[in-house]
Amino acid sequence: MNTQIENLLAKYYDAESSLAEEQELKVLLRASEGFEEEKMLFGILADFKKVEPSRISMPHTKVRKLNTSWMSWAASAAILIGSFWGWQAYDQKQAEQAAYQEVMMAFALIQTNLSKAQAQLQPMNNLKYLNTTDQIFSQSKK
Amino acid sequence: MKTFFEEHIWPQRSKLYRLAFSWVKDRALAEDVLHNVFEKSFTRQKELVVHANLSGWLILSLKNEVLTHFRQNKKIDTLEDTNQLRADESQPEDVTESIQKVMSLLKELPEKQRDIFQLREVEGLDYSEIAAHLDISLDQVKVNLYRARKRIRELMINQKFAK
Numbered sequence: 001m002n003t004q005i006e007n008l009l010a011k012y013y014d015a016e017s018s019l020a021e022e023q024e025l026k027v028l029l030r031a032s033e034g035f036e037e038e039k040m041l042f043g044i045l046a047d048f049k050k051v052e053p054s055r056i057s058m059p060h061t062k063v064r065k066l067n068t069s070w071m072s073w074a075a076s077a078a079i080l081i082g083s084f085w086g087w088q089a090y091d092q093k094q095a096e097q098a099a100y101q102e103v104m105m106a107f108a109l110i111q112t113n114l115s116k117a118q119a120q121l122q123p124m125n126n127l128k129y130l131n132t133t134d135q136i137f138s139q140s141k142k
Numbered sequence: 143m144k145t146f147f148e149e150h151i152w153p154q155r156s157k158l159y160r161l162a163f164s165w166v167k168d169r170a171l172a173e174d175v176l177h178n179v180f181e182k183s184f185t186r187q188k189e190l191v192v193h194a195n196l197s198g199w200l201i202l203s204l205k206n207e208v209l210t211h212f213r214q215n216k217k218i219d220t221l222e223d224t225n226q227l228r229a230d231e232s233q234p235e236d237v238t239e240s241i242q243k244v245m246s247l248l249k250e251l252p253e254k255q256r257d258i259f260q261l262r263e264v265e266g267l268d269y270s271e272i273a274a275h276l277d278i279s280l281d282q283v284k285v286n287l288y289r290a291r292k293r294i295r296e297l298m299i300n301q302k303f304a305k
Contacts, residue, residue: 014288015291040298044241047238047240048264053155054169056155056159058147058180
């Protein structure tokens with residue numbers, strides 16, 4: 001076993017050993033007598049590997065906290081503006097509707113009066129016959 | 143669904159923390175500089191998604207953060223100078239004897255050897271991973287690791303690091 005350890009130590013000090021060989025060396029050293037310096041070296045290095053940070057914490061994304069106090073005011077203003085705009089639109093629609101009705105009523109009145117006038121003019125239609133007679137007589141005179 | 147940070151950066155915290163700790167030799171300060179690097183990388187996730195060497199970027203950022211801190215406070219220019227900073231100061235109470243020995247050992251190595259040695263011996267990275275982490279060639283990794291281990295062997299024989 002000691003020969004194996006010495007071979008591995010020689011490679012170790014020449015910086016030619018692999019990680020697996022260094023691991024094997026440490027295992028063999030634990031089970032062997034002697035090699036106190038190397039045992040101490042690997043022991044204190046193993047202790048050093050156990051040193052861990054104790055109070056470091058992972059950084060976090062800074063979350064922007066929204067200021068909600070102005071949001072209620074903004075919501076109130078939006079409701080007021082929306083209501084006013086809606087009321088105006090409704091009012092305009094109503095005015096247009098009323099104007100349309102008035103125009104239609106005017107047209108209906110005109111239509112009624114035109115019909116009356118047309119009925120009153122009906123007797124005048126007979127005058128064409130009188131005119132026709134005149135034309136006949138005047139032709140015969142020629 | 144996990145973010146890029148959660149999936150690729152956060153899992154590296156232990157390794158980065160130990161690197162920073164070995165540089166600054168102060169647990170609280172190591173966490174502070176690592177926290178700053180995490181904050182920066184968190185805000186630059188989109189840029190880092192397409193980065194060719196994320197681990198290398200993180201280590202370099204950590205080094206820069208440490209240097210910035212020391213330049214502002216202690217007027218030093220390189221990480222190797224941090225060894226001098228703690229030379230006259232007593233070790234903090236929460237550092238065990240083992241950790242003190244590791245620190246004494248690492249202190250004897252030049253910066254590059256120290257990083258390579260730590261990434262290999264503590265973090266268990268292979269040569270190509272170390273090369274990528276430190277943005278150096280594979281040969282440089284092997285040569286520096288060889289020198290680091292040789293130096294450590296000398297220290298162990300002389301029992302210098304145990305004092």
